[in-house]
Amino acid sequence: MSRSTIPCMLMRGGTSKGAYLLARDLPSTQADRDPLLLRIMGSPDVRQIDGLGGATSLTSKMAIVSASVRDDRDVDFAFAQIGVETDTVDTGPTCGNILSGVGPFAILRGLVEAGQDETTVRVWDVNTSSRMDIVVPTPGGVVEYEGDASIDGVPGTAAPILINFLDILGPRSGTVFPTGNPRDEIEGVQATCIDSVNPVVLLHADELGESGHEIPADLDADHPMLERLETIRRSASLAMGLGDAAGHALPKIALLSPPDDGGHICSRYFTPTHCHEAHAVSGAIAIAIAAQCPGTVAEDIGRHEQGDRRITRVEHPSGHLDVVIHLDPDQKVPDAIVSAGIVRTARPIMDGVAFV
Structure with missing residues (x-):
């Protein structure tokens, strides 16, 4: 490998997009690795004009x-959130949307052998020390990207990835x-602090003076509310x-409200400085x-199902997520609670090398 290039695949994973890299192609130390990751994405720069980044956190x-x-496990996966305007590389959280591309990527890079119908890629999430299984359609031993699955926030349809x-x-x-309680009073509002996949703080939207059904741009423009949200989060x-x-980036924070479009609960999720255009898995x-x-605070609003298999439909700005x-x-x-499953889609956009 040339010292000026790094093998890189650009992929959409769920409602996010990012660069997928093999750990063996990167420096072994964080001090040497992180500047390369920033260089690849073009950070710090509001436009990320000199890299692959799309100028948003997503x-x-x-x-x-x-x-x-x-x-x-078959593969280890480490997620990195690259700052747009800052020179930060945050490997604290994980990302379920980017995770959906890890299965196809692992097969394409030869880390996992494809089955003749579908392939289960067993993943160890390095950031959260947890296990995930990704089921990728591989008819005839080849990753399938075309299909009828649709996810809100992504145009068109594609093959489902479970x-x-x-x-x-x-x-x-x-x-x-983690606080020992399902509900606490924090900075004068009722909050549920939950540790599941990522730590998240859940609030009732109306306690922040919002309906919970605003578009992200309106919430991002409400600077006093964002400042209060950050105080609560900290x-x-x-x-x-x-x-x-x-x-x-952790903990993340979400404003909850009753559903109004056939779902079970409505959410506005923050990344944490901006409202997500859709929703994090x-x-x-x-x-x-x-x-x-x-x-x-989630149990006392919305609709709920019973039984050993329960579907929760979360409404978000782009639609819903089951x-x-x-x-x-x-x-x-x-x-x-034994497990949680979700269907995403993913596809490669570009495969080649990134010049650094």
Whole structure:
């Protein structure tokens, strides 16, 4: 490999887009690696004009993939959120949308052998120390991208990719409610602090003076509300044992409200400085799990299902996102929650080398 180039595949994963790289093609130390990642994306620059980034947080992401060192997993996946206007590389959170491209990428790069019908890629998420299984359609041993699955926030249809999240109760803190309570009062508002895939703070939108059905641009323009939201997020982070959240993407935060389009609950999810144009997969899972648990701010609004297999439809600015929760009938929630599944789509956009 030339010292001026790095093999790179640009992919859409769910409602995000990012660069997918093999760990073996990058420097082994963070100090040497991070400047290269920033260079590839063109950060820091509001337009990311000198790199692959799309000038938004949803298109300034990276997946770093390698063969797994664990016997029960096929690949290790590290997610990196690349700052747009800042020279930050945040490997604290994970991204369920970018994750949806990891399965096809691992097959295309020869890390996993494709089956004749479908291929399950067993993933170890390095950032959250948790397991996911990605089911990729591979008829005839070839990754299929064309299909009838549609996801709100992405035009057209594509082949469905099923992601099953297996370690969803407290992957970071060891408990699904790190404060010890399903609901707390934080900075004068009712909040649920939940650790599921990513740590997320859930609030009632009306307590922030919002309906919860605003378009993202209107929420982004409400600077006093954003400042209050950040104050709540930082206080919640301390209460969750995550430390000072200033300058960090975690915990994320979401405003909840009753549904108005046939869903179970409505959400406006923040990244955390801007409202998401659609919704993060990890945030939707956190909301779906909170909705099953008595006493949370998600449980007391919206509609709820019963049974061992429950679907929670989360409404968001671009449409909706369905989360399938599987429960053990012999346990009580939240311990009864075994896994969460979600359907995404993904496709390669470009494969080649990035000049650095």
